[in-house]
Amino acid sequence: MTVDVYKNCPSYKNEYYMLRMTNKEDKADLLKVYSDEKSLPFFNSDNCGEDDFHYTTENRMEQAIEYWCWEYDR
Numbered sequence: 001m002t003v004d005v006y007k008n009c010p011s012y013k014n015e016y017y018m019l020r021m022t023n024k025e026d027k028a029d030l031l032k033v034y035s036d037e038k039s040l041p042f043f044n045s046d047n048c049g050e051d052d053f054h055y056t057t058e059n060r061m062e063q064a065i066e067y068w069c070w071e072y073d074r
Helices: 024-034 058-073
Strands: none
Touching: 024 058
């Protein structure tokens, strides 16, 4: 069975992790990670659009999530 991940984004969950599509409600939790300067060296390993992935406000984090969702839909 072939699944088109662009028509229906799969999710996976076990006792340690939950992987699913990001949404705006995730912004406060994601901001904890993306605002941490110690985490910064681990982001943007693919040089994606010259964004350094260092977000320090909920507004900027929400903009990033909106962009990620837009790219997914595109």
